[in-house]
Amino acid sequence: MIDVTMANRGTAQRPNGTQGKICQFKLVLLGESAVGKSSLVLRFVKGQFHEYQESTIGAAFLTQTVCLDETTVKFEIWDTAGQERYHSLAPMYYRGAQAAIVVYDITNQDTFMRATTWVKELQRQASPSIVIALAGNKADLGNKRVVEFEEAQAYAEENGLLFMETSAKTAMNVNDIFLAIAKKLPKNEQAGNASTSGQGRRLVESEGQKPATGNCCK
Amino acid sequence: MYSTKTPKYRIEESDLKCKNGCNYYGNAAWQGYCSVCHRLQQRALEEERVNNLILTHECENISNIENEHRRLDKSKSKMTAFSRLRKLPNKDQEPKVLLKEPNTCTLSDFQNIEKDSTDLLCIINKTTIGNDVIKKITHFLNEIMEYKDSKRIEKLSDITQTFYQNFSKSMEENSIYKDVSIDIKEKLLDYVEKHSMTLLYSILFCPHYTNDEEKDLDIQKRIRQLNWVSGKNLECKIHETSVEVRELVYTSMMDLLNMDAAKAPQEKLACIIHCCSNIFLLLQQSVGGPASADEFLPALIFIVLKANPARLKSNINFITRFCNASRLMTGEGGYYFTNLCCAISFIECLTAESLNMTKSDFNAYMSGERVPANTWESALMICENLHLVCENITLLQELKIENNEILQQAIELKEDIITFHHRITDKTTAAIKKSPLIISKTKKVQMNLDLDNEACLKLPTPLIPNVNEHQYTSQIDYNSLTNQHNLNPVSKKEYSTPSPTFDFSLFEDNYKLESVKGDDNTSLISLDLHSNSINNEFQIPEETASINLLDDLQNNSENLPSPLKPSTSMQQDYHGFSIQGSTIPIIPCNTGDLLFNSNSEEISNNYPNYC
Numbered sequence: 001m002i003d004v005t006m007a008n009r010g011t012a013q014r015p016n017g018t019q020g021k022i023c024q025f026k027l028v029l030l031g032e033s034a035v036g037k038s039s040l041v042l043r044f045v046k047g048q049f050h051e052y053q054e055s056t057i058g059a060a061f062l063t064q065t066v067c068l069d070e071t072t073v074k075f076e077i078w079d080t081a082g083q084e085r086y087h088s089l090a091p092m093y094y095r096g097a098q099a100a101i102v103v104y105d106i107t108n109q110d111t112f113m114r115a116t117t118w119v120k121e122l123q124r125q126a127s128p129s130i131v132i133a134l135a136g137n138k139a140d141l142g143n144k145r146v147v148e149f150e151e152a153q154a155y156a157e158e159n160g161l162l163f164m165e166t167s168a169k170t171a172m173n174v175n176d177i178f179l180a181i182a183k184k185l186p187k188n189e190q191a192g193n194a195s196t197s198g199q200g201r202r203l204v205e206s207e208g209q210k211p212a213t214g215n216c217c218k
Numbered sequence: 219m220y221s222t223k224t225p226k227y228r229i230e231e232s233d234l235k236c237k238n239g240c241n242y243y244g245n246a247a248w249q250g251y252c253s254v255c256h257r258l259q260q261r262a263l264e265e266e267r268v269n270n271l272i273l274t275h276e277c278e279n280i281s282n283i284e285n286e287h288r289r290l291d292k293s294k295s296k297m298t299a300f301s302r303l304r305k306l307p308n309k310d311q312e313p314k315v316l317l318k319e320p321n322t323c324t325l326s327d328f329q330n331i332e333k334d335s336t337d338l339l340c341i342i343n344k345t346t347i348g349n350d351v352i353k354k355i356t357h358f359l360n361e362i363m364e365y366k367d368s369k370r371i372e373k374l375s376d377i378t379q380t381f382y383q384n385f386s387k388s389m390e391e392n393s394i395y396k397d398v399s400i401d402i403k404e405k406l407l408d409y410v411e412k413h414s415m416t417l418l419y420s421i422l423f424c425p426h427y428t429n430d431e432e433k434d435l436d437i438q439k440r441i442r443q444l445n446w447v448s449g450k451n452l453e454c455k456i457h458e459t460s461v462e463v464r465e466l467v468y469t470s471m472m473d474l475l476n477m478d479a480a481k482a483p484q485e486k487l488a489c490i491i492h493c494c495s496n497i498f499l500l501l502q503q504s505v506g507g508p509a510s511a512d513e514f515l516p517a518l519i520f521i522v523l524k525a526n527p528a529r530l531k532s533n534i535n536f537i538t539r540f541c542n543a544s545r546l547m548t549g550e551g552g553y554y555f556t557n558l559c560c561a562i563s564f565i566e567c568l569t570a571e572s573l574n575m576t577k578s579d580f581n582a583y584m585s586g587e588r589v590p591a592n593t594w595e596s597a598l599m600i601c602e603n604l605h606l607v608c609e610n611i612t613l614l615q616e617l618k619i620e621n622n623e624i625l626q627q628a629i630e631l632k633e634d635i636i637t638f639h640h641r642i643t644d645k646t647t648a649a650i651k652k653s654p655l656i657i658s659k660t661k662k663v664q665m666n667l668d669l670d671n672e673a674c675l676k677l678p679t680p681l682i683p684n685v686n687e688h689q690y691t692s693q694i695d696y697n698s699l700t701n702q703h704n705l706n707p708v709s710k711k712e713y714s715t716p717s718p719t720f721d722f723s724l725f726e727d728n729y730k731l732e733s734v735k736g737d738d739n740t741s742l743i744s745l746d747l748h749s750n751s752i753n754n755e756f757q758i759p760e761e762t763a764s765i766n767l768l769d770d771l772q773n774n775s776e777n778l779p780s781p782l783k784p785s786t787s788m789q790q791d792y793h794g795f796s797i798q799g800s801t802i803p804i805i806p807c808n809t810g811d812l813l814f815n816s817n818s819e820e821i822s823n824n825y826p827n828y829c
Contacts, residue, residue, distance in 0.1 A: 026548060029511075038510030050507075058498035059508040061553040078553050079511035083453070085572040086515055089560040096547045 022065075023187050024074040028094045030118045031103035032111040033082030036137040039168035040103060041077050044178055049169055066182045073182040075099075090118075091125055099131040099181050104152075106136045106165060107144040112152065119159055131184045133162035133177055140167040331412055331482075338405050346394045351406065354385055355414055362418055369427040375539035378414075378422075382542045385410055411542055412482040419481045422540055424532035433531035440565060441526040446583045451573045454516035457504040458597065466500035471525035478528045483541035486533055487551045494554040497521060511557075519561045534559060 029037040038059035042048050045062045060079040065072055080086070080093045094100055100122055104115035115134060122132055134156050136147060149165060156163030162180050166173040236244040236252035248256035358381045365373055389395045389403045398406075415422070424430045449456050457463045473493035480486045497517050501509035509517075527533070537555065538546070546552050564572070570580035582588040 024548065033512040038508065038512070042508060056508040057495070057502045058510075058514065060498070060511040060514045060557075061550055076548055076553075078556070079514075081511045081515035083512065083516075085574070086560070086564065088567070089515075089563055092556055092560050092563070 021070070021187075022072045022074055023185070024076060025098040025182075025185055026076050026078060026096060027099040027101065027181065028078045028080060028097045029101050029103060030080055030090065030094070030115075030122070031082055031101075032105070032108075032114045035082065035103045035105040035108070035111050036168050037082065037103050038079055040101075040135065040137060040166060040174060041079065043168040043171055043174045045077070047171075049171070064178070066179055068182055068187075071187050073185065073187070075178065075182070090121070094122060094126045094130070097126065097130060098185055099133070100126065101133045101135050101177065101181070102161075103135045103137050104147065105138050106147045106152075107138055107141050109146045112136075112147045116155065119161065123159070129186065131162070131181055132159075133164070133181050135173075135177055136163075136165040137168060139165040139172055140169045331409070331416060338402065338409055347398065347406075350388075350392070350394060351410060354381075354388070355410060358414055359417065362414075362421070366421050369425075371422075371425060371428050371539065374422060378540050379543055381414075382407070382411065382544075386544075407542065408484060412484055415482045415484075415540055423481075423536050424529065428535075430532040430535055431529075433535075434529045437530050437562065437566065438526060438528075441523055443584055444523055444565065444568065446589065447520075447523055447568075447573065449516075449520050451575070452516040452520050453574075454520045455504050455513050456500060456517055456520060460503065463500045463503050466496050466503070467521065467524075470494075470496035470500070470521050474521060474525045474527050477533055483537045484545070484551075486537050487541060487545070487555060490554050490558055491551050493521065494518065494557065515557060515560060515564075518557055519564055522558070522561045522565065530562065534562065 029041060031037050039049060041062055042056070042059050045064045046056055048056065062077050062079075063074060064077065065074045067073075078093055078097070080090055102115045102118045102122070104111040106112075119132060119134065122130060134152065136149070136152050152165075153163050155161075162177065162184065164173045164177045164180070166177060168174060234243055236242045236255050237250045238252070238255040240252060240255060242252035242254070244250040244252055245256075249259070251259055358377075361377055361381075362374060365377060368374075386403075386407055389398070389406065395403065424434075449458060456467065458467075470493045473489050473496060477486045477489040477493075480489055494514075497514060498509055501513050501517055505513055522530075546555055570577045573580065579588075
């Protein structure tokens with residue numbers, strides 16, 4: 001299991017090595033409104049849930065860095081408006097995104113249905129290499145569960161998605177899902193080429209410090 | 219309504235002054251000089267132009283207009299800060315570039331750029347990096363100028379993007395940049411972009427061969443049509459009633475409006491970032507926590523609808539085409555720009571369903587048939603009207619207070635009048651009480667008469683009748699005459715009338731009203747007798763009484779035997795006296811009684827306690 005405190009870790013803890021590289025990725029959050037998209041991100045980036053600090057003025061655009069063995073993955077998380085009326089605008093957001101998390105609420109069947117339409121849309125319209133993760137949020141409300149874990153997992157396997165049930169409230173699986181995405185993302189030289197598809201730019205670290213990968217990623 | 223706040227002041231007075239600094243105002247038609255300086259400048263330019271023509275041999279290919287431009291550009295570029303940096307490249311290349319440089323930017327724009335990147339320029343100036351940067355920019359500018367007449371904005375955009383890519387690539391690969399930190403590289407990339415775009419602004423921004431302007435007008439018209447859309451329609455959670463939130467709404471709208479004034483795409487992007495951060499601030503106050511995209515996008519749409527920024531499409535297109543694509547795809551600026559594009563796209567494709575309303579309602583609002591009551595404007599209008607109502611209520615309250623004061627004063631005045639009336643009536647009654655009107659006997663008159671008539675006393679008694687009829691008559695005549703004669707001095711002494719008919723004793727307190735009343739109908743003669751018999755205070759001496767004609771008559775009738783029995787002829791003689799005696803008493807007696815009675819009645823009416 002991932003250490004929960006990892007969410008509070010800032011960019012200062014990123015591993016700095018002579019050969020270490022930073023890959024920047026754009027990640028979009030999709031899902032019906034009120035499924036907890038922004039809560040999920042706030043938990044991941046700030047470690048907060050309903051105890052907002054003054055400095056946190058918005059949860060629509062946030063960045064977080066995750067350390068993998070040799071690379072530092074910098075997530076740029078773009079939140080999208082979940083309301084049905086803004087659905088048609090979504091392609092503008094996921095254009096050029098390398099990763100997407102489709103969130104649904106396990107206590108609401110409709111949100112799961114919407115999630116499946118999002119997945120279909122992404123597979124059809126987004127970049128072919130996009131990494132899609134399905135997150136069943138509000139897992140702490142197990143007694144009100146409507147969407148069964150097996151049902152969602154079956155769907156995810158069918159479509160080749162990453163799948164986890166998460167809880168922004170208890171921080172369950174929040175970091176895991178981001179880490180899983182980071183691992184799945186291609187970190188080759190093409191990914192660092194910002195010129196063509198707007199993929200994360202690869203920036204060479206100039207500082208020559210010892211890598212400290214061990215303390216952030218297990 | 220939203221014009222209450224003026225956009226950020228971008229033109230300073232110093233910009234309006236003559237560029238020579240002669241303190242006169244300059245004119246754009248004179249290249250920012252005043253008329254005098256412009257003329258001098260023209261002359262100098264003319265000379266320079268001739269020299270240039272000889273040097274470059276390019277004049278044949280350039281049209282007259284371009285020639286003019288070139289000439290002006292040259293003079294302009296001398297003034298730019300850029301030219302100072304430009305000193306670095308080889309001198310042969312410089313004039314050519316300068317000739318092609320468009321006359322688009324003002325001195326202040328470059329000063330701003332230079333100011334923003336002072337530290338950067340310090341680092342790169344007079345180094346190989348500086349030279350390389352300038353070489354690349356010059357090359358790029360030349361390329362753009364080459365294609366600017368191709369009327370293909372996509373081509374220009376491609377050239378620009380390729381230039382950015384190549385520049386960043388060369389920074390990574392070129393050995394001269396290997397010692398430069400990433401931060402400086404980023405800054406340098408920004409600087410190059412800012413600089414070249416500011417220079418090329420008029421060529422690349424909303425060129426006439428694109429339909430940008432039409433689109434601008436379309437979106438502007440569309441937003442005007444949608445002016446009825448409220449925050450409620452968009453389900454946006456802006457607390458319009460909060461003063462702080464409203465201030466932030468205005469600020470973010472101003473940021474958005476400022477976008478048009480900025481020149482470099484990055485500056486425009488910065489305006490959008492400002493606007494969006496303000497929206498997040500106001501949402502934080504409205505929602506009570508960090509706002510998510512669910513709240514942010516509707517708020518941004520609301521702001522765009524209410525601000526209706528000028529040349530919106532042109533600005534968006536300019537940023538899309540000429541801002542470094544890597545900047546637009548990532549980072550905060552990229553995210554907010556995407557949101558703005560989404561907002562515009564939403565506004566363009568707005569339908570009844572996207573506002574959760576029926577088609578008929580939507581059409582009614584769009585055609586202006588129906589004016590919604592819940593728009594921002596009407597809410598403010600209501601606020602203003604409420605304010606007016608409040609003011610009027612205050613005014614009415616003030617008037618009411620004044621009115622009450624006046625009423626109070628009127629009541630006081632009324633009371634004063636009543637008390638005054640009472641006081642006066644009291645005084646009058648007191649005065650009347652003190653000195654009532656009493657009818658009394660004319661004792662004093664008699665006394666006075668007696669006193670005065672000392673001489674009369676000495677007179678022989680006239681009452682002794684004469685046998686001679688003729689003598690008697692004459693004697694009476696004489697008596698009446700003497701009486702009349704005696705009465706006059708009495709009246710002068712302000713006592714009651716000396717006439718026997720006016721024998722009211724005014725100063726006789728003892729004399730009762732009742733007695734007078736009782737004798738209402740009695741004749742004065744009988745009254746005299748009566749009062750005389752009652753009141754003994756004033757003893758009338760017999761001698762003096764004898765003078766009184768009535769007494770005389772009485773006495774005569776008692777004591778004198780002869781004159782009381784006059785003959786028929788004598789009665790006739792007496793007739794003159796009786797006429798006098800009978801006529802006189804009636805008149806004063808009645809008047810005196812009537813007056814007194816009416817007076818007492820009135821008094822008794824007003825003061826029932828008086829009796």
